[in-house]
Amino acid sequence: MTDNKRFSHLAADARWQAEWDRQETFRTGRGGADRPRSYVLEMFPYPSGRIHIGHVRNYTMGDVLARFRRMQGHDVLHPMGWDAFGMPAENAAMEKGVHPGGWTRDNIAAMKKQLKRLGFALDWSRELATCEPDYYGHEQALFLDLYAAGLVYRKESAVNWDPVDQTVLANEQVIDGKGWRSGAQVEKRKLSQWFLKITDFADDLLEGLGDLKDWPDKVRAMQENWIGKSQGLTFRFEIDNPPLTLEEIRPDGKANHPDTEYIEVFSTRPDTIFGASFVAISPEHELAQLLAVDDDALDAFIEECRKTGTTAAELETQEKRGFDTGLAVAHPLDPAWKLPVFVANFVLMDYGTGAVFGVPAHDQRDLDFARKYMLPVTRVVAEPGSEDAPIHDEAYTGPGRIVNSRFLDGMEVEAAKAAVIARAEAEGWGEGSTVWRLRDWGVSRQRYWGTPIPFIHCPACGVVPVPKDQLPVVLPEDVSFEIPGNPLVRHPSWKHVNCPQCGGKAERETDTLDTFVDSSWYFLRFASQPEDKPFDRAEIAKWLPVGQYIGGIEHAILHLLYARFWTRALAHIGMIDVQEPFASLFTQGMVTHQTWQDAAGKWLAPEQVEKRGDDWIIIETGEPAEAGRVEKMSKSKKNVVDPDAIVDQYGADAVRWFMLSDSPPERDLPWTESGIEGSWRFVQRLWRLFNKVESAEGEDAALDRKVHQIIAAVGGDIEALSFNKAVARIYELANAIEKAAPSASRNVAIRTLLRLVAPMVPHLAEEGWSLLGGHGLIADAAWPEADPAMLVEDEVTIAVQIKGKLRDTITVAKGLPNDEVERLALASDKVQRSLDGAAVRKVIVVPDRLVNLVI
RNA sequence: GCGGACGUGGCGAAAUGGUAGACGCAGCGGACUUAAAAUCCGCUUCCCCUUUCGGGAGUGCGGGUUCAAGUCCCGCCGUCCGCACCA
Numbered sequence: 035m036t037d038n039k040r041f042s043h044l045a046a047d048a049r050w051q052a053e054w055d056r057q058e059t060f061r062t063g064r065g066g067a068d069r070p071r072s073y074v075l076e077m078f079p080y081p082s083g084r085i086h087i088g089h090v091r092n093y094t095m096g097d098v099l100a101r102f103r104r105m106q107g108h109d110v111l112h113p114m115g116w117d118a119f120g121m122p123a124e125n126a127a128m129e130k131g132v133h134p135g136g137w138t139r140d141n142i143a144a145m146k147k148q149l150k151r152l153g154f155a156l157d158w159s160r161e162l163a164t165c166e167p168d169y170y171g172h173e174q175a176l177f178l179d180l181y182a183a184g185l186v187y188r189k190e191s192a193v194n195w196d197p198v199d200q201t202v203l204a205n206e207q208v209i210d211g212k213g214w215r216s217g218a219q220v221e222k223r224k225l226s227q228w229f230l231k232i233t234d235f236a237d238d239l240l241e242g243l244g245d246l247k248d249w250p251d252k253v254r255a256m257q258e259n260w261i262g263k264s265q266g267l268t269f270r271f272e273i274d275n276p277p278l279t280l281e282e283i284r285p286d287g288k289a290n291h292p293d294t295e296y297i298e299v300f301s302t303r304p305d306t307i308f309g310a311s312f313v314a315i316s317p318e319h320e321l322a323q324l325l326a327v328d329d330d331a332l333d334a335f336i337e338e339c340r341k342t343g344t345t346a347a348e349l350e351t352q353e354k355r356g357f358d359t360g361l362a363v364a365h366p367l368d369p370a371w372k373l374p375v376f377v378a379n380f381v382l383m384d385y386g387t388g389a390v391f392g393v394p395a396h397d398q399r400d401l402d403f404a405r406k407y408m409l410p411v412t413r414v415v416a417e418p419g420s421e422d423a424p425i426h427d428e429a430y431t432g433p434g435r436i437v438n439s440r441f442l443d444g445m446e447v448e449a450a451k452a453a454v455i456a457r458a459e460a461e462g463w464g465e466g467s468t469v470w471r472l473r474d475w476g477v478s479r480q481r482y483w484g485t486p487i488p489f490i491h492c493p494a495c496g497v498v499p500v501p502k503d504q505l506p507v508v509l510p511e512d513v514s515f516e517i518p519g520n521p522l523v524r525h526p527s528w529k530h531v532n533c534p535q536c537g538g539k540a541e542r543e544t545d546t547l548d549t550f551v552d553s554s555w556y557f558l559r560f561a562s563q564p565e566d567k568p569f570d571r572a573e574i575a576k577w578l579p580v581g582q583y584i585g586g587i588e589h590a591i592l593h594l595l596y597a598r599f600w601t602r603a604l605a606h607i608g609m610i611d612v613q614e615p616f617a618s619l620f621t622q623g624m625v626t627h628q629t630w631q632d633a634a635g636k637w638l639a640p641e642q643v644e645k646r647g648d649d650w651i652i653i654e655t656g657e658p659a660e661a662g663r664v665e666k667m668s669k670s671k672k673n674v675v676d677p678d679a680i681v682d683q684y685g686a687d688a689v690r691w692f693m694l695s696d697s698p699p700e701r702d703l704p705w706t707e708s709g710i711e712g713s714w715r716f717v718q719r720l721w722r723l724f725n726k727v728e729s730a731e732g733e734d735a736a737l738d739r740k741v742h743q744i745i746a747a748v749g750g751d752i753e754a755l756s757f758n759k760a761v762a763r764i765y766e767l768a769n770a771i772e773k774a775a776p777s778a779s780r781n782v783a784i785r786t787l788l789r790l791v792a793p794m795v796p797h798l799a800e801e802g803w804s805l806l807g808g809h810g811l812i813a814d815a816a817w818p819e820a821d822p823a824m825l826v827e828d829e830v831t832i833a834v835q836i837k838g839k840l841r842d843t844i845t846v847a848k849g850l851p852n853d854e855v856e857r858l859a860l861a862s863d864k865v866q867r868s869l870d871g872a873a874v875r876k877v878i879v880v881p882d883r884l885v886n887l888v889i
Numbered sequence: 890g891c892g893g894a895c896g897u898g899g900c901g902a903a904a905u906g907g908u909a910g911a912c913g914c915a916g917c918g919g920a921c922u923u924a925a926a927a928u929c930c931g932c933u934u935c936c937c938c939u940u941u942c943g944g945g946a947g948u949g950c951g952g953g954u955u956c957a958a959g960u961c962c963c964g965c966c967g968u969c970c971g972c973a974c975c976a
Contacts, residue, residue: 250893250894252893253893254893255892256892256893259973262972264976266976302975354974378974380974382974386976389976393976398890471975587971696902696914698902704900706914708914708915709901709913712913712914713913722928758901759903759911759912762913763912765911765913831908834908835908835956875956876956878957888957
């Protein structure tokens, strides 16, 4: 039982959670329409089965902000849902013989229960799960809208194919060229797949980053790099002695033959065009493929390039290697100047044109290559005075003037780039162009547990969209996972339909959508949930963009870029009026924990070890344990703590308090036993304080001022998401109250403290509010206001420095004139002793802060 | 290689260019108790001196700007994260 000695979370937590549910306290839209709106959103979880401590930290932060905004009188939208499609459900189906849907829905139920125990101020009436037809049906409609607008297309594309599991693998599932599950050698297979035209928005997505002032620099930089805009010149080298054309080699004479008249290259440094000494093409370049037909040595070289790995470490050490094709190309600015053509292992086929021209003097990679194959190295950019400086083993990439370059000589780099582009365009051998690293978004997944792509393949009509009145295309429930492959393909009836256009026999698309599509618009559906359409435009205009989005840095690129794209695409087709979904983004740090290992290197769980003096021992055996690094919690290292267990033991409030304490929220938070115990003790200390309101008279001016200073500070800290600082301020106030003698001021201070901690420790706060006779729920109470007049002290402590070194402090009335302060400073014994008779040359007085005496 | 962040006590950390170390954890001492736990009070950057008073050093390293630098500038060193043969 909770009494005036001890706060019992076991009784209080559940009671207040039930009360919030009963009153629908956190339902959006209660209490008037003209209040300011706040949309606070945390990245919704994948229903893996259990919440982990990282979720607890993430949602606690959002919860404090949401509760704080409510107390400030805002209408708060703070929803929760489930990113419920994805592979783990299918893996569970294969391993345990359960149905992905049942597995997922059970997990959702379990995790929802866990979240409820933490007392989050969520509007559960808007809960959604992406695996339910009432969500993904609307997603199918949106996909069709984007298709109608020309933003969806189909194209042949290579995938990683696991021949044993009969399935497509994501890159992360291919380990050393083998399938992660089957261990089979993975093949590249060409499949016709669905793509979203994210590249149409490349420039907008890049430009838009500039307006996202409240996003972390890091995330913006990562997206910028990912989009990867490069500007330069695309141009052509005429091939001097063209090889046989494709038609002559292959009797079928396909239309997509490579043009063997020229090689097209892209460069961001057209200013260095006179420094060219070779042309290199990718092993996958069609010209290379063509030449290899008649050249076994080249064929072998290409095969070898294909085999070598592409991991960062391998690329680091891998040599630049080339194969001289014997072809020669003419320099576009001097047809008599011939350059050799190599097939080179460092040229990427999927960037630019798959071919480059090499300028060894000004590109390190080209220089390495040129030295190896003894190609000429000509300096064409130089800083003043170094025109003739030889290039040794380091390429010069800095600024300078152009040299050895005929009509470009003497120009600065930028001017020379423009001049070459202008000349190329005038003469017709090239044009200024922009190349992006960003690729279109392939959304086809050959899997069951995802949103069915709403198209039908008709032998007569081709690819036909499912008419909107036939949506949702619902996943069949009667599927089995005993045989590898996509169950949708072998389902006896599901895919067999009549063509909506001609009525003839046709087949459904059996691919499903990438789950990143599901999470690209859920924040819209949270804001507005009509039955007959994805969302209501006017409601979206009211709530979007999300005021504060909080989640992990791991989503810096994919999820956040796709959601930005999807939002812009919907705006582009006129369905919504916002361009950017998340006005402010916060990426929180991980929860880490100490690790331990035994002598054999086996990981030990926290409950298996115990500290004896300065050393750790294994409780069961008494053998020594080795304390390792503090690392991200992971099952394999056994350093996880289970949220349910700690909520049982310490209560939701102590756990929440710990999540907010000590570490700045963007940094890692080390979980410690002593830390959570400290939080629990503070919860108890607050409870004792709330029980100490006794009738008392009189003012305590110093405490009054402290209260108002802390109100202002805590509010500002929560606004800035600096929860660790808000926590420190609250400790400060609690300390001050405990030291103060009983007075009316002290009682006010305690009641104020109660409201200040309410967003953080809501169960305790409700209990205290009810104890102290508060009206209604503290969740609905107003945030205390700081009186600006109370923020100023009437006395200030002034530092007295001699040449910047502190010698004494003096306490004076606030606003004392400078000459008075100076006089008092000089009157100090300590100052006189330090001066030791030296003459003061200059005195600097910063009002109400310090005096600096210069000798 | 490119980009981002960071470097402050035993630990997590504070600090609009103006008294470095707020607040918490751990530790030490004391009170209460038969005892322990809990609680309360005090100390707690380091070094020197000392009974006290005091003095010196100090925010990764080296310079600079300034009356004054953890904070600003230049150059290093180190750690973490992301991307990477991107032409």
